[in-house]
Amino acid sequence: MELGIDTRLTLLAAGLIFLWALVLGVWKFAQMSNSANGLAHPYVDIAHRAALLYSFATLLLSVFVELSGWPTAVNLVAVTIVVAFFVGAIASYVYHGFRRDTENQFHHPIALLRPAMLALIVGEIGGTAVLLAGFVKEQLL
Numbered sequence: 001m002e003l004g005i006d007t008r009l010t011l012l013a014a015g016l017i018f019l020w021a022l023v024l025g026v027w028k029f030a031q032m033s034n035s036a037n038g039l040a041h042p043y044v045d046i047a048h049r050a051a052l053l054y055s056f057a058t059l060l061l062s063v064f065v066e067l068s069g070w071p072t073a074v075n076l077v078a079v080t081i082v083v084a085f086f087v088g089a090i091a092s093y094v095y096h097g098f099r100r101d102t103e104n105q106f107h108h109p110i111a112l113l114r115p116a117m118l119a120l121i122v123g124e125i126g127g128t129a130v131l132l133a134g135f136v137k138e139q140l141l
Contacts (some may be wrong), residue, residue, distance in 0.1 A: 006075040007066040013083045014058035020090065021051030027097075042103045047093035054086040064131040069138030075131065082127035085120045 003011070028048045031040035039045070061082060065075045096102055105113070 003066060004072055004075075006072045006079065007062050009076070010058060010062035010065050010079050010083070013079075014055050014062060017051055017058055017083075017086065017090070018055035021048060021055055024048040024051050024090075024094070041097050041100050043093045043095075043097035043100075043105075045097075047090055047097050050093055051090050054090060058083055058086065061128065061131060064128075064135045067139050068131060068134030070130070070134035075134065078127040078130040078134075080127075081123045082131075085123045089120070 024044070024047050028040040028044050031044055032038055040048075061079050065079055068075050070078075092105070096105055102108065
């Protein structure tokens with residue numbers, strides 16, 4: 001059985017995010033090794049952990065995509081939205097870790113943080129709900 005292009009692209013995204021997590025782990029280790037307290041900057045740690053978790057979340061999404069009853073285009077749009085927010089979150093953690101500008105981005109948020117968080121909530125939950133509904137439609141109904 002050949003995987004659909006939507007599934008193959010989602011698996012590629014999962015692999016790339018996982019590879020990113022491994023590279024972030026090296027950065028985290030370097031900071032831990034050079035730190036008096038043995039800790040990396042909080043956002044370096046968060047970026048590493050988030051990338052690991054998001055890589056496996058993307059892998060789970062690839063199963064929903066492959067077993068979905070929706071057309072390829074619907075699956076691609078839904079998974080792209082979710083993965084884009086995953087990548088955006090990791091990138092923002094990397095940014096704060098690189099700059100070492102904060103230990104909590106919500107203490108002095110930029111003006112767009114609240115709308116961005118609302119978009120993230122709608123995008124991640126909505127996209128996942130679409131994929132899960134496609135799975136339920138095809139596999140359980």
